[in-house]
Amino acid sequence: MSKFQAGEWVLLTSQKGKKWLVKIEDASYSSHLGGIKLGDIVGMEEGDRLETTKGAKLLLFRPTLEDFLFNMKRYTQIIYPKDLSAMVFHGDVYPGCTVIETGIGSGALAITLLRAMCGRGRLISIEKRLEFAQGARDNISRYFGGNPENHTIIVADIQDVAIDCQADRIFVDLPEPWHAVANFSRMLRMGGLLVSLSPNVGQVQLMYRELKANGFGNIINFELIRRDWKVDQMRARPFDRMVAHTGFITIAKRVAAPGAAEEPAEESTEGVDLEDSAEEL
Numbered sequence: 049m050s051k052f053q054a055g056e057w058v059l060l061t062s063q064k065g066k067k068w069l070v071k072i073e074d075a076s077y078s079s080h081l082g083g084i085k086l087g088d089i090v091g092m093e094e095g096d097r098l099e100t101t102k103g104a105k106l107l108l109f110r111p112t113l114e115d116f117l118f119n120m121k122r123y124t125q126i127i128y129p130k131d132l133s134a135m136v137f138h139g140d141v142y143p144g145c146t147v148i149e150t151g152i153g154s155g156a157l158a159i160t161l162l163r164a165m166c167g168r169g170r171l172i173s174i175e176k177r178l179e180f181a182q183g184a185r186d187n188i189s190r191y192f193g194g195n196p197e198n199h200t201i202i203v204a205d206i207q208d209v210a211i212d213c214q215a216d217r218i219f220v221d222l223p224e225p226w227h228a229v230a231n232f233s234r235m236l237r238m239g240g241l242l243v244s245l246s247p248n249v250g251q252v253q254l255m256y257r258e259l260k261a262n263g264f265g266n267i268i269n270f271e272l273i274r275r276d277w278k279v280d281q282m283r284a285r286p287f288d289r290m291v292a293h294t295g296f297i298t299i300a301k302r303v304a305a306p307g308a309a310e311e312p313a314e315e316s317t318e319g320v321d322l323e324d325s326a327e328e329l
């Protein structure tokens with residue numbers, strides 16, 4: 049792996065796992081563990097240790113996407129990595145696809161989508177608040193070192209937007225997504241996927257009704273719960289605390305005609321309770 053150069057982002061990690069994201073420049077950086085000269089990192093490699101003025105040893109890494117998202121400036125609540133990864137995988141994002149996203153918030157989902165798209169295809173983000181659009185743009189620019197050419201941000205209310213394109217994928221992180229479903233239906237190609245994140249289950253049910261009424265089928269809903277474990281020489285047990293709930297993920301496909309997916313038998317069996325699945329067998 050190449051050596052660190054001036055201008056790069058570096059993740060400093062203490063022995064206890066505390067992390068700081070810094071840019072290599074001609075300046076000093078200090079924390080409760082002591083100071084370092086950032087310029088000293090130039091020429092070092094990932095996994096190397098740099099000693100602070102107080103004798104602490106900091107490990108040096110290039111930040112992962114997760115490191116960047118947790119350290120970037122937040123203007124809104126962001127989607128957590130466990131949900132981002134599932135949304136991008138189950139939403140089947142691929143290089144070259146056309147994606148619409150709303151709202152952009154702090155840009156966590158936009159950055160994740162753009163990275164999965166590998167500079168190909170097109171991402172259109174629709175956000176109604178200018179200050180969030182600008183903040184997200186700053187975060188995106190910091191991550192990619194400039195604004196990706198395949199990304200456009202439209203500042204507008206999603207309910208007023210009519211984009212003349214047939215997107216392959218639509219990603220939704222809105223407080224009231226059901227109001228925009230008719231519009232999503234017009235902007236998504238047949239067979240295209242809509243992926244929506246909702247913190248409250250009431251939102252999920254309102255969304256379901258609108259999806260059914262606007263030509264969507266194969267609707268699945270799920271929640272992911274991550275429980276971290278504390279493992280060392282003496283212990284192997286779950287941590288006492290966890291992020292118990294973040295949101296519900298809804299995935300739906302655009303189908304041939306509004307109403308065509310109204311037969312319950314057409315629903316995916318994924319995520320259906322065991323009793324129902326057992327009857328299918």
Ligand SMILES: C[S@@+](CC[C@H](N)C(=O)[O-])C[C@H]1O[C@@H](n2cnc3c(N)ncnc32)[C@H](O)[C@@H]1O
Pocket residue numbers: 124125126127150151152153154155156157158174175176177180204205206207221222223224
């Ligand atoms: C929770 S934040 C999105 C966070 C984003 N997914 C991320 O990971 O950083 C929700 C965003 O939706 C925007 N929003 C709410 N209603 C909207 C609407 N009708 N049209 C467009 N954007 C809207 C809000 O301004 C806010 O920025």
